[in-house]
Amino acid sequence: MSTSRPLPLDRRRVLRSLLGLNLIGIGGCTTGQSPRQAYDPIPPLAPVRARTDRIFDITVCLRPFRAAGPRLETEQLGDTLVIHNYGHGGSGWSLSWGSGTLAVQMAMAASPRDVAVIGCGAIGLTSAILAQRAGARVTIYARDLLPQTRSSRATGSWTPDSRIALSSATAPGFPARWEQMARISFKAYRAYLGLPGNPVEWNDRYILSDIPWDQAARQKSADPLGFAEYGDRIRDITPPYDILPENSTPFPTRYVRRSSSMMFNIADYGHTLLADFLAAGGKIQRMAFFTPADLAALKEKVVINCPGYGARALWKDTSIVPVRGQIAWLIPQPEVDYGVIYNDVLMLPRSDGIVVQALSGGDMRGYRNDSETPDRQDAESAVATIAGLYARPWRIS
Numbered sequence: 535m536s537t538s539r540p541l542p543l544d545r546r547r548v549l550r551s552l553l554g555l556n557l558i559g560i561g562g563c564t565t566g567q568s569p570r571q572a573y574d575p576i577p578p579l580a581p582v583r584a585r586t587d588r589i590f591d592i593t594v595c596l597r598p599f600r601a602a603g604p605r606l607e608t609e610q611l612g613d614t615l616v617i618h619n620y621g622h623g624g625s626g627w628s629l630s631w632g633s634g635t636l637a638v639q640m641a642m643a644a645s646p647r648d649v650a651v652i653g654c655g656a657i658g659l660t661s662a663i664l665a666q667r668a669g670a671r672v673t674i675y676a677r678d679l680l681p682q683t684r685s686s687r688a689t690g691s692w693t694p695d696s697r698i699a700l701s702s703a704t705a706p707g708f709p710a711r712w713e714q715m716a717r718i719s720f721k722a723y724r725a726y727l728g729l730p731g732n733p734v735e736w737n738d739r740y741i742l743s744d745i746p747w748d749q750a751a752r753q754k755s756a757d758p759l760g761f762a763e764y765g766d767r768i769r770d771i772t773p774p775y776d777i778l779p780e781n782s783t784p785f786p787t788r789y790v791r792r793s794s795s796m797m798f799n800i801a802d803y804g805h806t807l808l809a810d811f812l813a814a815g816g817k818i819q820r821m822a823f824f825t826p827a828d829l830a831a832l833k834e835k836v837v838i839n840c841p842g843y844g845a846r847a848l849w850k851d852t853s854i855v856p857v858r859g860q861i862a863w864l865i866p867q868p869e870v871d872y873g874v875i876y877n878d879v880l881m882l883p884r885s886d887g888i889v890v891q892a893l894s895g896g897d898m899r900g901y902r903n904d905s906e907t908p909d910r911q912d913a914e915s916a917v918a919t920i921a922g923l924y925a926r927p928w929r930i931s
Contacts, residue, residue, distance in 0.1 A: 574776070577738075579784050580869040581928055582881060582888060584921040588864045590887070592908035595687035597857040598843040599623040599901075603699035603708050603762075605845075605853075606636055611830040617641050617838045619657055620845045621854055624696030626656040627688055627798050631722035632715025634661035641836050642668045650675055650834035652823065655685030658840035659807045665838065666814045673834065674811070677822040680804040684842055689861065689882060689889055692796035694719065697857055697897055699762040713767045720771055723796060726803065732885060733803035736794050739873040742923070743789040754896075761897045786926035787876070795873070801886040823848055858900030862913035864888035879919040892916040 600621035609616045619637040622629055638661060641649055647670065651662040654676035662672045680686050694716040699708065726734040743750050765772060775793035783790050812818075823829060826849060829837050839845070846854035866887050874881040878894040892912060893899065 576778070576783050579872055580867065581784075581924045582864070582870055582874075582920060583867060584864065584881070584890070584917055584924055586914045586917050586921075589862050589913060589917060590865055591863040592910065592913045593687040593861050593863065594906045594908055595684050595859045595861075596843045596904060596906060597624045597626075597697055597859060597900075598845065599697045599855045599857045600853050601700040601703035601855070602853065603704050603712070604629070604633060605851075606633065606640075606711075608640055611826055613835055614830045614832070615641070615644055615836050616826075616829060617836070618845075619661055619838055619840045620653075620842055621851075622657065622842075623698050623857065624688075624859070625694050625698045626685060626842070627690065627800070628692050628694040628696070629698075629712075629715045629719050630656045630660040631664070632718035633657060634664045635718050636711075636715065637661050637838050637840075638664040638668055641665060641838055642670065644836055646670055646834070646836040648673070648834045648836070650829075650832050650837045651840060652676065652829065652837060653683075653840035653842060653844070654679045654808075654818065655683040655840065655842050656688070657685075657842065658838075659804070659811060661838045661840055662816060663807065663811050663814070666811065666816060670836075671815065672811075673817040673819060675819050675821045675823070675832070677820065679818065679820075680808060681801065686800055686804060687859075687861065688798075688800060689859070689880070689891060690798040690800050690884055691882065692720075692723075692798075694768070695762060695764045697761060698764075701760045701762045704762060709762075709764055709767065712762075712764050716764075716768050717771070720768070720796075726806065729806065731799065731802035731806070733799055733806045734796065735799070736796055737872055737883070739793055739795050739875065740783070740785065741791040742785055742787040742874060742876040744787050745789070747789060747791075757897055759898070759901075781929075784929040786923070786928060797873075797882065797884070799885045801884075855902055856900075856904040858903035858905060860891065860900075860909060860912060862890040862917050864890060864917065874920070874923070876923050877919050879916045881920050890916045890920055892919075 598621050604621045605618045607618055617637050617640045619633055649665045649670040649672050651658050651672060651674045654674050662674050665672045723734050773794045775791050778790040778792055780788055841848055845851045864887060870883040880891045880893055882889040
């Protein structure tokens with residue numbers, strides 16, 4: 535039985551900044567949910583072979599953050615109706631089905647037979663599939679296809695309110711719209727669980743600390759901008775977390791919390807989406823766009839615009855702020871089926887590699903940094919942190 539009490543609300547918010555994540559599967563320890571008073575048995579946990587010589591790639595993604603939240607609205611360009619669907623911050627994969635649903639509803643109000651989709655990332659692919667399901671013939675126009683898109687470099691966690699907006703900048707109805715998008719997306723992902731390649735799956739996440747949670751929270755600075763957090767609105771679909779007793783896990787740290795979270799194996803998941811789109815008759819044309827007039831020149835007169843961070847240049851949309859994120863990729867270990875957050879570093883196993891990502895700085899990490907050049911030193915430092923965890927006495931279960 536757990537004897538620990540939930541953190542006071544203000545400390546939870548600070549701890550959320552410490553972890554640098556919103557709904558990454560750590561449940562109430564970051565957004566106000568009480569822990570369960572009993573815990574399930576700990577399954578066998580294999581150690582991670584965290585060594586810098588096992589880094590086989592370093593990738594960088596620019597998240598397209600907008601203080602007001604994603605741009606979901608229509609614009610008329612001559613005789614072309616453009617539906618904007620971009621600016622999802624760190625929540626593109628997580629909100630893609632819900633955001634696409636709203637965009638397609640706007641598009642199909644004109645009853646078009648043919649629809650163009652700009653962009654072949656998370657938002658573009660799902661919008662295209664949803665437009666097909668609504669009865670349209672769809673062509674995707676994009677310069678880059680998966681796996682070259684920025685979306686393919688994402689962490690792959692269910693994080694529907696990660697850098698989604700600033701609380702002070704959103705319209706009054708945005709929290710309800712966010713909830714609608716999150717619930718639609720969450721339900722849509724149910725159809726991808728259990729498919730070959732595990733494009734979508736659930737796994738356990740362990741949050742580890744060498745010091746009491748209250749002390750850890752006091753050592754971290756609060757979020758200076760006020761990023762929006764809406765986790766309480768979907769608490770009914772967010773698993774609770776466990777505070778695990780000391781010595782009940784193989785981990786060498788004294789303080790351990792556990793929850794379960796949905797994740798996306800993006801290589802498999804993106805391939806599945808692309809195959810579904812093509813199997814339904816979808817077409818793809820490689821094309822670069824430099825001005826809005828290029829969209830108006832397309833033969834399709836209803837266009838769903840999903841350029842992600844590219845909207846900053848294409849639409850001269852300076853409301854798009856880059857938030858840089860970097861992943862160090864370790865050689866896959868199929869026996870590792872759980873995630874870890876330790877000393878501001880995330881370890882997340884995927885079928886295409888083990889993600890290691892530094893989280894120090896919380897939501898402010900990478901803010902307004904538009905560099906896509908990998909930082910080898912930062913990658914090795916993050917891997918060294920995980921290596922240090924597993925170098926300590928490990929109780930193999």
